Amino acid sequence: MNVALSIARKDLQIEWRTRMLVARVVPFALLVMVLFAVALDSEPLVLRAAAGLVWLAMLFSTMLVVQRAFDIETADAAIDTLLACAVHPARVFFGKALALFVQLFALVVVLVTAAIVLYGVTVSGSRVVLLVTVVISATSGLALVGTLYGAVVANMNGRDSLLPLLALPVLAPLLIGASRATEAAFGSQTIDMANGWAWVGLLGVYGIVFGAAGSAAFSPLTESDS
Amino acid sequence: MHAATAAVPDAAARTGTRTTRVIGVLALATTAFVVVSAFFLTPADSVQGDSVRIMYAHVPTAWVAYLAFITTAVASGFSLARRHRTLGFDRVAGASGEVGVLFMAMTLLTGSLWGRLTWGTFWQWDPRLTTTLFLFITYVGYLAVRRIDTDPRQRARRSAVIALLAVLEIPLVHFSVVLWRSLHQEASVLSPDGDVRLDDLMLFTLFAGVAAFTLIFAWLVIHRQRLTALADIRQTVGLDAAIALRRSETSGVVK
Amino acid sequence: MTNSVASDTTIHLSNVVVALGGFPALAGVTFGVGRGELVALRGANGTGKSTLLRLCAGLVPLTRGAAVVAGIDLLVNRVAVRPHVGLLGHRNGLYGDLTAKQNVQFVADLVGATASDVSSALERLGIDQRVASTQASLLSAGQRRRTALAALVVRRAQLWLLDEPHAGLDAAARRELDVILRDATASGATVLYTTHEIDQVVGTPRTITLDGGCVASDVASTIGSAR
Numbered sequence: 218m219n220v221a222l223s224i225a226r227k228d229l230q231i232e233w234r235t236r237m238l239v240a241r242v243v244p245f246a247l248l249v250m251v252l253f254a255v256a257l258d259s260e261p262l263v264l265r266a267a268a269g270l271v272w273l274a275m276l277f278s279t280m281l282v283v284q285r286a287f288d289i290e291t292a293d294a295a296i297d298t299l300l301a302c303a304v305h306p307a308r309v310f311f312g313k314a315l316a317l318f319v320q321l322f323a324l325v326v327v328l329v330t331a332a333i334v335l336y337g338v339t340v341s342g343s344r345v346v347l348l349v350t351v352v353i354s355a356t357s358g359l360a361l362v363g364t365l366y367g368a369v370v371a372n373m374n375g376r377d378s379l380l381p382l383l384a385l386p387v388l389a390p391l392l393i394g395a396s397r398a399t400e401a402a403f404g405s406q407t408i409d410m411a412n413g414w415a416w417v418g419l420l421g422v423y424g425i426v427f428g429a430a431g432s433a434a435f436s437p438l439t440e441s442d443s
Numbered sequence: 444m445h446a447a448t449a450a451v452p453d454a455a456a457r458t459g460t461r462t463t464r465v466i467g468v469l470a471l472a473t474t475a476f477v478v479v480s481a482f483f484l485t486p487a488d489s490v491q492g493d494s495v496r497i498m499y500a501h502v503p504t505a506w507v508a509y510l511a512f513i514t515t516a517v518a519s520g521f522s523l524a525r526r527h528r529t530l531g532f533d534r535v536a537g538a539s540g541e542v543g544v545l546f547m548a549m550t551l552l553t554g555s556l557w558g559r560l561t562w563g564t565f566w567q568w569d570p571r572l573t574t575t576l577f578l579f580i581t582y583v584g585y586l587a588v589r590r591i592d593t594d595p596r597q598r599a600r601r602s603a604v605i606a607l608l609a610v611l612e613i614p615l616v617h618f619s620v621v622l623w624r625s626l627h628q629e630a631s632v633l634s635p636d637g638d639v640r641l642d643d644l645m646l647f648t649l650f651a652g653v654a655a656f657t658l659i660f661a662w663l664v665i666h667r668q669r670l671t672a673l674a675d676i677r678q679t680v681g682l683d684a685a686i687a688l689r690r691s692e693t694s695g696v697v698k
Numbered sequence: 699m700t701n702s703v704a705s706d707t708t709i710h711l712s713n714v715v716v717a718l719g720g721f722p723a724l725a726g727v728t729f730g731v732g733r734g735e736l737v738a739l740r741g742a743n744g745t746g747k748s749t750l751l752r753l754c755a756g757l758v759p760l761t762r763g764a765a766v767v768a769g770i771d772l773l774v775n776r777v778a779v780r781p782h783v784g785l786l787g788h789r790n791g792l793y794g795d796l797t798a799k800q801n802v803q804f805v806a807d808l809v810g811a812t813a814s815d816v817s818s819a820l821e822r823l824g825i826d827q828r829v830a831s832t833q834a835s836l837l838s839a840g841q842r843r844r845t846a847l848a849a850l851v852v853r854r855a856q857l858w859l860l861d862e863p864h865a866g867l868d869a870a871a872r873r874e875l876d877v878i879l880r881d882a883t884a885s886g887a888t889v890l891y892t893t894h895e896i897d898q899v900v901g902t903p904r905t906i907t908l909d910g911g912c913v914a915s916d917v918a919s920t921i922g923s924a925r
Contacts, residue, residue, distance in 0.1 A: 230800065295793050387581075419618075419619060437600045685722050
């Protein structure tokens, strides 16, 4: 497990030095939130859609962060070093997923704040607990699936367009679950808290499934053949 | 221990064996029966009229679409597990994927058309159609990945992983769409075939349609994977010639 | 993995063919390298040198022939050979945004080496404090090369496979590198490096020349001979 932590720490060290998240991804995500409001052109509509919009913005931003997470490995063939040290592929998976989780969590905090400020969302009392739980479980799912598909397309030609094509369909259940649960947390009329917690359950299952799948899939994926 | 040349069994590459001829003939025969029965022998539905006849195309194609999905998944699993026969299983997985995408598209088209004729809308967010749409997109991605990788073994591994992940993804998608739509308390009849009363002949024609399309699927997959097998053989045979050519690249230095 | 080859032979190749995408980069290579040897692999561009190194590192599969590296049969399990081998290719395997020291420290973390292993590796490779705390992408080619070698030292790789390590270095840096390589063999590692320059192999005990994907010549040089 130490190895996974070392890998996570290395990724976060690089992020700290280059400030990719803060300088590029956060502004992009905020911009997306603003553009949604501009496109929908109706404050009540935007308020109703707020939960879904936050997670849509997260999905798109995740594509950017994942791309970057694997570009650093392939830029100077650093991944060869990992292979050479005979690190178990599952550890690489969890290490990178952990670093991705930290970055995405920071991002979603910013976006939820933006939803409160820009869209007029309010969250109070017991809803906060639901909100925090949704955020943690959905972000974990994003991090796990993102790491997995980032590895699938790593080093491929045209991976920038291939990553969204492969990952977004897989993320659809997460989008549905996270959006509905967040709607409940934001106090929507149609979804009550009990339903919200049920959706959190779905997110939990999703995370476990892809956590297991990812750690298994990393072995065949990181074997190099050329 | 010495590595053997990647052996492609000749049987995999023969273009016309007795098996495929038999399958082909059966496919043609059953399809002919289904066409005749669907258009002329079976009655129209009391509610939907003649548009119910699309069912004889839609249901079998949906069945084959999911059959292709399962075939690709199983072949991919074997391709990862059985190292010595990776490429053989990968050929089947890839062929099934290509043919499958075709049938998935046909399912979506026939389903959409049927919905339009019956309910007036081209699309409904019902779980079955939505899940098939996701399946279609996922497989388009699968084929895109297969197209880009040049090394056969690398391609086999990458696409096998994606195909197996799809096995996890599709049920999750289906389940979450079911939950999602249940929030909207829609009319319980979500697909046109929900309330069609089937008499014996209609039922028989439907099953015949499933059989016909399955035979077509099998025939297409066998031939498609043969194409890949032929390409692989050409590469192996070419290898000896290529080795000779490579050795002759020497600049005349004594060995 | 037991093998019938003598136990002090690090590399044993017999009629090795490696086909990448159908093209036989190696078309029948045969030679053996013993432990602690320093060997230069010479040949024009396109003769298969890089592929040979990658084969010995367990990164490409064997198409035909037999290969045993560090006692491990590459046909059966080429993944197992990787911890024993240090491959330094045209790319250095470094994270450009981290400092030299952080890069080496990361490798140390992966293999369980200590901080003092890191400092002694950096010292051995002549990486001073200033270079160690500079971002890898800002270092010169020679400094990056030495950082990558420090990582190899920290990993305690028995077999060093270096692809054109002298490329892009000035004369002084090359001499330093030669000293480092000789020191490495003195401490028990086996070093196989490639070059396409004839002058480079002066002073190297043994030179294998590749041509057309095969071994064209395999000579042990006596000190003082030019080629």
